Amino acid sequence: ERNYSWFSSSDFYSSLGLEDFPSVGDISGTDEDTESAILYGTLRGSVVGLRYYTGIVNNNEMVALQREPSNPYDKNAVRVNNVNGDQVGHIKKELAAALAGIMDSKLAVVEGVVPYGAKNVFTMPVQMSFWGREENREAVLDQLKKHGFKLAPPPKGNRFGSKWISGRAGPSYSAPVHAAVQLTTEQLKSEFDKLFEDLKEDDKTCEMEGAETVGTLLLPHQKQALAWMVSRENSNDLPPFWEERSNFYYNILTNFAEEKRPENVRGGILADDMGLGKTLTTIALILTNFQDGKPLPVERITNDKFCTTSIQSVEKKYSDDGPRATLIVCPLSVLSSWIDQFEQHIHQDFHVNIYVYYGSDRSKDPSVLSEQDIVLTTYNILATDYGMRGDSPLHRVKWLRIVLDEGHTIRNPNAQQTKAALNLEGHRRWVLTGTPIQNSVKDLWSLISFLKLKPFTDREWWHRTIQRPVTMGTAGGLGRLQSLVRSITLRRTKTSKVKGKPVLELPERKVLIQHVTLTEEERQVYQSMKKEGKAAISRFFSEGTVLAHYADILGVLLRLRQLCCHPHLCVNTSSSFSADNKTPEELHETLVNKMKLVLSSGSDEECAVCLESLTVPVITRCVHVFCKPCIFEVIRSEQPNAKCPLCRNELRVEHLVECPLEEEIDSSNGKKSDQEWMSSSKINALMHALIELRRDSPNAKCLVVSQFTTFLSLIENPLKESGFAFTRLDGSMAQKKRVEAIQCFQSSQAGSPTVMLLSLKAGGVGLNLTAASRVFLMDPAWNPAAEDQCFDRCHRLGQKHDVVITKFIVKDSVEENMMKIQNKKRELAAGAFATKKPSASEVKQTKINEIKALIDL
DNA sequence: ACCGCCGGGTGCC
DNA sequence: ACCGCCGGGTGCC
The missing domain is CATH 3.40.50.10810 (Tandem AAA-ATPase domain)
Incomplete structure (x- = not known):
């Protein structure tokens, strides 16, 4: 399964070319840059002092070279350990003096193999390989030269042919007669x-x-x-x-x-x-x-x-x-x-x-x-x-x-x-x-x-x-x-x-797209919001401040998506794109709102530091969201002049704002029921389908899924009016209530609910809703994988019927554009495995194109 | 002889 | 270590 999200901070982070800021990728200092490391060359050296240590090695055994700065005799000391971690000896001091700087500054990773490891009493030779990023090669060679050492070039065919360099420790094989051919992405994928x-x-x-x-x-x-x-x-x-x-x-x-x-x-x-x-x-x-x-x-x-x-x-x-x-x-x-x-x-x-x-x-x-x-x-x-x-x-x-x-x-x-x-x-x-x-x-x-x-x-x-x-x-x-x-x-x-x-005889699974046309009134509201948003985003483009206004752009797109569902979802139209002179209280509130926006936009935000889902989110003054512990660590390690890992703006602990709420985040913070209930094109389409379904198969159960819990609430109304027995499951419910809702829905008793209102991400993978054989997806998700996972909650072991999924998509709207990009992402994900990262500029361009495509720029 | 040479003591970092 | 290196003993042929 793949993460399809294209608005992830980690992409932004690589799109900005910030990979090599140690504060970002390398918080704990253990992260190796494995993808882009190349072999600079090799060097023969010697391991000394064998007789003082117990670690023994075989011919051609791999050894680990480990800095030992606290050694009382030589601060440049480099230990040699066998695979088990037992010390074998030390690198001879002249060579250690050359290695120490390189290893400490992480300019290169130095790896060793002992070609004649067995039966040595006092010293033994060690073949060292130097690995690092292309741009550090010169610095490493210089450093070695200063101490009078010179790397032998990597043996011929090092990338694919000869095994001892990178893979198995030895013996050294002769280079193959034929030139190595790199596997294509497809081949690699099928190998996998x-x-x-x-x-x-x-x-x-x-x-x-x-x-x-x-x-x-x-x-x-x-x-x-x-x-x-x-x-x-x-x-x-x-x-x-x-x-x-x-x-x-x-x-x-x-x-x-x-x-x-x-x-x-x-x-x-x-x-x-x-x-x-x-x-x-x-x-x-x-x-x-x-x-x-x-x-x-x-x-x-x-x-x-x-x-x-x-x-x-x-x-x-x-x-x-x-x-x-x-x-x-x-x-x-x-x-x-x-x-x-x-x-x-x-x-x-x-x-x-x-x-x-x-x-x-x-x-x-x-x-x-x-x-x-x-x-x-x-x-x-x-x-x-x-x-x-x-x-x-x-x-x-x-x-x-x-x-x-x-x-x-x-x-x-x-x-x-x-x-x-x-x-x-x-x-x-x-x-x-x-x-x-x-x-x-x-x-x-x-x-x-x-x-x-x-x-x-x-x-x-x-x-x-x-x-x-x-x-x-x-x-x-x-x-x-x-x-x-x-x-x-x-x-x-x-x-x-x-x-x-x-192994499993699962019934069929069909996905239908049901296009919905907005009414004249809905269309007007949508167009005016789109015009406003488009103008703002165009301005960000011309100013070159797209990244700085990331949250705002997500906000525009979110509001458009909400308008596709129901006009009442989109009430907080505080279209305050530029507001610089604010009181601290206002600033705080703005930041909190923007963070909620980012978290609720369904764009699957990741923390750019740990690349995991945000657990304890905090927002910076430059409006970028990170895990609290991650960003604290950045600030601690970079003090006194810490910079935002995403945009390099000034970063200060006292400026960070935490997410204040415990309840489910739903930016459509519905000004509860003080508005008169009204229907929408999408609700009409849903109700029409539900009533038809009830007429044709009265016992069929279905899931009505949305990312917006307030939308689910709005749907409750017509369900009651049309006499549907329904239940509800969303992220804000207590564990006990959830269990009740699920049991109630799964029950086959007469009069048990036939409809479950389900928030897209409620539950997680274990959730079993096999009583349902129909799914109505009210709004498309950014991440098609999240949709698939949701469908699998009923299309799984125990499902007795064919499963039919209906996706409601508003014609000529951001939703249609989302679908197009979803499909492109799916295709891309299917073919892409272990490929080279696209270049920073490529990623950036893709992203910009996507934003443009989403709002028809 | 402020050398060479001998042979014993000694040995990681 | 069947090495190198150190430093003391020694010194024509």
């Missing part, structure tokens, strides 16, 4: 798809029944998944890329060897498509495989003749003090779905202890957690607890098993959630995700690291052995990635087959 293709075959087709305590019959593909997961937890196979040699174990990527058998990953990635039952399979795993393939011992509930229920206690443990509890971490949006599914799938005769570690009353006592069978929590709680160092109960428990649901949540290695997840303790580690490799190999690292797959927990080894070979197209790189992924991942798509039959 192949990563998962063979997963369906080989040894993953064994089936296994769930334990007696699993109350639901598993489908064949779920039994396969269960068998695979159980075997992953119990097997003693070597992890990928390790071989057993006479009396030691050998890693064929790094040439590292050790006597201790490397632990296999007792887990992996379950990457089935949404709707195939990852949750159920995981529940089955927990119940079925406690120790040595024996089921989780739980209490049996018995009813005696007096109809009183008692719980028959059982011997709780097979062995004395092993860990018992499974921890499940998921996004808040699917927490209740987990609880539901436990209720649904655990056999009613058994009692399983489930503790939901959420809310302010959560127990701070680790032993309360470790006594459970299952502990459920969210990524936010996990990260918050981890933040208060040392006192996180979750991190003090040794878990039997850790499951990360929606595992792509941890794809950013610098995010607190990721760090918190990586530091959980437990041998069996699982990641559930529908999107294992989004559009880059980079995203995979956090997952692999979480799984504790040696030696990839250290980013350097991941980068040198997998990521760089793949992105540079080095021979064998993709194959290596493929065998890695294959060995730890199970993935089936909705179209995968089991024994010749589709």
Whole structure:
């Protein structure tokens, strides 16, 4: 799945050519510039002092070079470590003097391989490779020259042919006879798809029944998944890329060897498509495989003749003090779905202890957690607890098993959630995700690291052995990635087959576009707003201040989109585009309004610093929105003259404004019902369709979806008038109310609601609304992926009918233009994988063209 | 001999 | 380290 949003700050950020401001991309100092690094050349040096250290190395083994500025004998010292992190020696001091400056200023990354690593007593040679950005090459060569060193040019055919430079440590192969050809985008893409293709075959087709305590019959593909997961937890196979040699174990990527058998990953990635039952399979795993393939011992509930229920206690443990509890971490949006599914799938005769570690009353006592069978929590709680160092109960428990649901949540290695997840303790580690490799190999690292797959927990080894070979197209790189992924991942798509039959027989899904024509009056209002907005945006273009007025432009587009739905949505027409001399109070209010605008415009804003969705948004005086912790860190690290990462304007903590509200953001802040209710063309079109539907199939249920919750409110009126029983689900509702709404709607009882008013982003992926077989999408989303996700809430396992989706699109409006760009984005996304970033000017031009196209400029 | 040469002591950063 | 380097002992043929 891809993020299609074209108004994302990260695009702006690259469009401005600011990638190399360390304060932006490199907050923690760990981010490597991997995409644009080139090999400057190589240099032979020596490692000395071997006899003082225990780290040993093999011939051609990769080594890590690590600065050691606190060394009391030489502040230029550079340590040499083996893959395991054990020190082998130091770089000889003259060479270290040359390297220190280069490494400290991050002008280049220096990597080593020891060609004759074995059996040295005092010193050994080391072959060093220098990697960096093109523009730093001269500086690096100069620095080396000053100390009397000169790089040998990269060996011939370095980009694709010779393996030892970037990929596997050795031995050095002769250059191939034929020139290497770079894979095209399409080829690369299809290579990538192949990563998962063979997963369906080989040894993953064994089936296994769930334990007696699993109350639901598993489908064949779920039994396969269960068998695979159980075997992953119990097997003693070597992890990928390790071989057993006479009396030691050998890693064929790094040439590292050790006597201790490397632990296999007792887990992996379950990457089935949404709707195939990852949750159920995981529940089955927990119940079925406690120790040595024996089921989780739980209490049996018995009813005696007096109809009183008692719980028959059982011997709780097979062995004395092993860990018992499974921890499940998921996004808040699917927490209740987990609880539901436990209720649904655990056999009613058994009692399983489930503790939901959420809310302010959560127990701070680790032993309360470790006594459970299952502990459920969210990524936010996990990260918050981890933040208060040392006192996180979750991190003090040794878990039997850790499951990360929606595992792509941890794809950013610098995010607190990721760090918190990586530091959980437990041998069996699982990641559930529908999107294992989004559009880059980079995203995979956090997952692999979480799984504790040696030696990839250290980013350097991941980068040198997998990521760089793949992105540079080095021979064998993709194959290596493929065998890695294959060995730890199970993935089936909705179209995968089991024994010749589709794994899921989903009914058809049709998308219809229903054009709507505005009435004369509506058209007038729309045109005048469009004229006003167009004039303003034209002015921004001619002034060259498009970026500075980003929020205003989004605002114009938002108002036009609202007018397509209903005139009452667009009431805050404070068309105050220029207002410089304001009181602080006015300024504050303006900023808050603009931030709300950006957040509510559905443009899927990301924080330009962490590139994640905005969690605690703050707005700068220059009207750019970031996560609070991110922008604070920028200010801290750049003080005293911090600049906005997006526009380089002055940045000050005291100028930042936080988002004040807790309730759902909806900029159409409807001046509640003080206006008389009236209909609109879109509402008419919807009601017409609903009444027709009721006439033809009275039992059919449908979702009415909009991004504007006030629009949903306006729709309630005619629904009541026409006698529809309906319910509603939006982001502002409390958890309990949501659950009620969903249960009520899913019920098949006579008189249960046939219509659900649904806000586009309510719920999240776990939301199951299969009772509906019709969807009416009232307004197009910026991001077509968000639409698809919404459709999948009813077009999923359990859907009995064909699903028909109707998108209402106003003729000759911004909505039509949005659709055009959506289609273009879809096409682009389908073909684009791991391509070179388009140049800054290209991105900028595209964006400008899109703004123009949206408002017919 | 303010040299050469010898041979013992010694050894990362 | 079966090296280099240091510094003390030593000194025609």
